[in-house]
Amino acid sequence: MARSKALRQATETYACLRKAHPDAHCELDHESVFQLLVATVMSAQTTDVNVNKATPALFERWPAPKHLASASRDDVESTISSIGMFRQKAKNIVRLSQLLMAGHGGSVPETLEELVALPGVGRKTANVVLGVAWNKPEGVVVDTHVQRIGQRLGWTKNTTPEKIEVDLAGTFPREDWAMVSHTLIFHGRRVCTARKPACAACTVSEACPSAFKAENVGRKPPKPGRTSDANAPSKKAASKKSAAKSKKAVAKSKKAVAKKPSPKRMRAKKASGSSS
Ligand code: SF4
Known part of the structure; x- marks a missing residue:
């Protein structure tokens, strides 16, 4: 398919998805950019729901960098102990608060370079903050939903988040980057789930090359001579x-x-x- 045609189709499909999920947004609860940054650091390898359960107590006690910078790490650990890797995350959020106080006047920086220099902040976390708080993302945030649906919709053939990010950033204008990610995440949670995509109820099924066969997208093709029958017993x-x-x-x-x-x-x- 010619690239211009593919881009036009992707734009139309995305417009349909936006209509289907007008409420798509970042689901990490926060009342300031600093709290968004901390919540995003805490969300690594865990769900937004789990983070949202842990942050009220954390932010009630230490709402801003000046508070968290002088917090005892043991206290922070016990406050967020319900989430995975809480020790490392407690260390990171206390340290990043200290660095914000020492080098940024207690404010969250607005550039990718400065953000990724903070402990626990990778490119993905930095782009969440840049997109949600400052509306100037440097890339598309690619999580498991964005990866899966980008592949199913044929917007990327790549399998690594870095390469998928490049494909999506080349498909959509910069001002859409943050919302593309939120929209795909909502679509992935509500309709196009990993195990059972609800293609019959999906608003973009006519444009989706994986409609009603999505379970095969993203998987390696079977080796010659092996069955591809979905009912065949699994290796396990x-x-x-x-x-x-x-x-x-x-x-x-x-x-x-x-x-x-x-x-x-x-x-x-x-x-x-x-x-x-
Ligand atoms: S048609 Fe099916 S596979 Fe395609 S986006 Fe919709 S739910 Fe996902």
Whole structure:
């Protein structure tokens, strides 16, 4: 497909998705840019829901960098201990607060370079802050939903977040970058889920090259000679089956050994047979 046609289709599909999810937004609760930054650092490897459960207590006690910069790390750890990797995250958010106080006058910087220099802040976190707080993202935030749906919609053939980000940033204008990400995340949670995409209810099914076959998108094709049947047993199921089979075989052979008369008994039998 010619690139201009592909871009036009992607734009139309995105417009439909925007209409379907007009409420798409960053779901991390925050009342300031600093709180958004901290919540985003805390969201690594965990869900927004879990972060939102932990941050009210954190922000009530330490609402701004000047408070968190002088907090005891043990106290912060115990306050956010409900989320994964809480020790590392407590260390990062205390340290980044200290750096904001020391080098930025207590404000959150507005450039990618300055943001990624803070502990616990990678490109993805920095782009969340730049897009949501400052409306000037330097890229598209690619999480698992954005990756999956970008692939299913045919907007990218790549499989790494870095390359997918480049594809999406080349498809949409900069002013849409933050919202593209929020919209795909909402679509991924509500309709185009990883396991069971609801293609029949999807507003873009006519334009989607993966409609009703999305389970195959993003997977490696089967090796020649192997079945691609979706009902075929998975590797795990097959290995379980073979383990059960060999267990049965061992039990059978044990039974057979148990049944076999001992050499002593055989000799006794033979002797009694010859004397009769
Ligand atoms: S048609 Fe199906 S695979 Fe395509 S975006 Fe919609 S739910 Fe996802």
